[in-house]
Amino acid sequence: MRTFFTLFFVVSCAVIQAQSLEECRQLARDHYPEIRKYNLIDASEQYTLSNATRSWLPQVVLSGQATYQSATPTYPEAFKSILTANGMDMSGIRNDQYKLAVDVTQNIWDGGKSKANRAVAEADATEQRSQADVALYDLQSRVDNFFFSILLLDERVSQTKTLIEVLESNLNRMRTYCKNGVVRQADVDLVEAELLCAKQTLGQVTAMRMNYRTMLELFIGKSLLADTLERPQMPEIAARNVERPELSMFAAQKRRLEAQQKALNSSVVPCFYAFAQGYYGYPGLDMFKSMISNDWTFNAIVGIRMNWNIGAFYLKQNNFETLEIAKQKIALQEEVFLFNSHLQIVQQDGEVMRLQKALEDDNRIVELRRSVRLAEESKLANGVIDATDLLKTISKETEAMLNKSTHEIELLQAVYKLKTILNQ
Numbered sequence: 001m002r003t004f005f006t007l008f009f010v011v012s013c014a015v016i017q018a019q020s021l022e023e024c025r026q027l028a029r030d031h032y033p034e035i036r037k038y039n040l041i042d043a044s045e046q047y048t049l050s051n052a053t054r055s056w057l058p059q060v061v062l063s064g065q066a067t068y069q070s071a072t073p074t075y076p077e078a079f080k081s082i083l084t085a086n087g088m089d090m091s092g093i094r095n096d097q098y099k100l101a102v103d104v105t106q107n108i109w110d111g112g113k114s115k116a117n118r119a120v121a122e123a124d125a126t127e128q129r130s131q132a133d134v135a136l137y138d139l140q141s142r143v144d145n146f147f148f149s150i151l152l153l154d155e156r157v158s159q160t161k162t163l164i165e166v167l168e169s170n171l172n173r174m175r176t177y178c179k180n181g182v183v184r185q186a187d188v189d190l191v192e193a194e195l196l197c198a199k200q201t202l203g204q205v206t207a208m209r210m211n212y213r214t215m216l217e218l219f220i221g222k223s224l225l226a227d228t229l230e231r232p233q234m235p236e237i238a239a240r241n242v243e244r245p246e247l248s249m250f251a252a253q254k255r256r257l258e259a260q261q262k263a264l265n266s267s268v269v270p271c272f273y274a275f276a277q278g279y280y281g282y283p284g285l286d287m288f289k290s291m292i293s294n295d296w297t298f299n300a301i302v303g304i305r306m307n308w309n310i311g312a313f314y315l316k317q318n319n320f321e322t323l324e325i326a327k328q329k330i331a332l333q334e335e336v337f338l339f340n341s342h343l344q345i346v347q348q349d350g351e352v353m354r355l356q357k358a359l360e361d362d363n364r365i366v367e368l369r370r371s372v373r374l375a376e377e378s379k380l381a382n383g384v385i386d387a388t389d390l391l392k393t394i395s396k397e398t399e400a401m402l403n404k405s406t407h408e409i410e411l412l413q414a415v416y417k418l419k420t421i422l423n424q
Contacts, residue, residue, distance in 0.1 A: 020230045021147050021416070024220050028143045031221030034135045041132070046127035055110065061103040069095050073287060092291050093283050101279035105375045108304070116262050123256035124181040130249035137245045139219075140421055146216040146412040150229055153209040155405040163398045167195040170377065170390065177381065187387035194391050235415055235424075240338035242341045243423045250334040257330070264316050264318045264323075277301045335369025341421060348418040355411040362404035369397035 029035060074092040107114075107396045177183045217223055277300065283290030284297035376393040 002236045019224050019226055021144070021232045024143050024216065025140055025146055027222065028139055029136055029222035031219070032136065033133055034139070037132045038093055038129065040123050040126045041268055043279055045121060048121040048125075049118055052114050052121060055117075056107050057359060058101045059105040059107075061105075062101070063103070065099045066096070066098050069097065071095075073291070075211065083167050091285065094294060097282060098296070099279050099281035101277060101281075104276045105305075106274045108272040108274055110266070110271045112266040113263070116259065116266045120253070120256065120263055123252065123259040127249065127252040127256050127404045130245060130252040133245040134249055137423070143216070143219055144413070144416055144420065146212055146219065147229060148409060148416075150209060150216065151231060151409045151412075152406060153205055153212060154228055155409060156205045156402065157202065158401045159398060159405065160194040160198060160205060162401065163394070164195065164198050164202065166373075166394055166398075167191060167198055170380075170394070173377075173381070174387065182381070183387065190387045191391065194394075214406055231409070232412060232416070234412060235419055237418060237422070238424060240345060240422065242338060242345075242421070244341065244421075245338075246337055247334065250330055253292075254327055260321055261323050267309070267312045268308055268316055270280070273305045273307070275303055275305055334337045344421050347419065348414060348421060350366070351414045352411065352418065355407050355414055359404070359411065362400070362407055366397070366398045369393075369400040373397045 023183055072093040072095055171188070174183055174188045174191050188322050213224055278298065279300075280296055280298050282294060282296045285299045285301075286297070289297070373390075373393045373396075376390050380387070380390050
């Protein structure tokens with residue numbers, strides 16, 4: 001009883017630890033470097049949107065300057081003589097001048113530039129996310145190829161081991177028959193040579209299987225939990241509608257171009273700003289006072305300013321048409337993608353039907369090949385046939401069994417590939 005529970009526990013652990021296709025897909029997605037791009041896109045988008053919003057904050061500029069002028073405003077000589085006669089020193093404004101200033105500009109209306117810039121930033125981030133989605137979706141196909149390749153190699157290993165068991169069993173019987181004079185030593189040697197070839201094949205297939213497992217482990221970022229992967233269940237295909245991330249990427253690219261077109265409209269609109277300038281220095285705004293005194297003074301100016309880049313009209317239409325052509329190129333790429341996808345769907349449907357048809361006869365073929373092999377073994381015991389005939393029968397039975405298991409996995413792979421094309 002203890003042995004039974006121990007065996008049950010070991011088998012249960014093996015089932016629990018079996019690595020499924022969905023687990024491998026998710027692990028590969030989490031481990032793939034492309035996944036880190038999402039955080040970078042989010043951070044970049046937030047900074048860009050923040051910069052667009054901050055265009056409405058007051059813009060403050062501090063400046064300072066010291067200059068020397070070759071000439072400055074002065075009084076007429078006649079007026080200067082009158083002032084001097086009245087005891088007033090009117091030397092005029094000095095040639096060296098100084099200014100420490102602060103300029104404050106407040107956006108009143110920017111013609112929709114900041115709103116357009118935010119829309120472009122959001123559309124650009126959406127496009128980058130969709131491109132990352134496409135890269136990660138392509139990763140799924142690569143993981144599937146490794147996974148099903150390992151399953152196929154597992155079947156080859158299993159069938160080769162079965163072949164070795166059959167050959168070893170027949171080799172033991174052949175040696176007995178040889179001692180009894182039923183068969184020749186050459187027949188024994190022939191079976192033994194075939195057994196060594198089968199073991200050699202097993203070693204090569206096992207090595208290839210380990211290579212594929214290693215590559216899959218690199219994709220998922222950890223070691224596979226079980227020696228044998230879990231064969232997935234046959235999925236159902238609901239409809240034939242293509243819902244791939246590439247379509248979302250095309251839509252995002254169009255929205256980004258549309259946002260850029262709207263931004264062109266805001267580039268030809270006048271902008272209005274309120275501004276204030278204050279400075280401490282010499283001369284001040286009161287020139288007459290500065291002519292009398294060399295003291296530094298505080299000065300201020302406030303007002304409203306308009307900027308209108310008329311030159312933007314020259315390029316607006318050409319830039320708009322360039323973006324329109326880019327949208328047409330994207331629409332053409334989307335049309336080509338859908339055309340190729342539908343071709344892949346038709347091709348994959350044909351592959352699924354071919355494999356389903358092949359599987360209908362595989363079970364019967366295996367039964368018949370096994371029956372023939374057992375009959376040939378009986379004939380060999382009676383000296384009716386030689387080892388060559390038996391080996392041909394064993395080879396055909398092994399081939400039939402391998403074809404059956406291969407068709408089963410290939411059908412699974414074909415259906416999952418069809419689901420990948422459809423994104424179901």
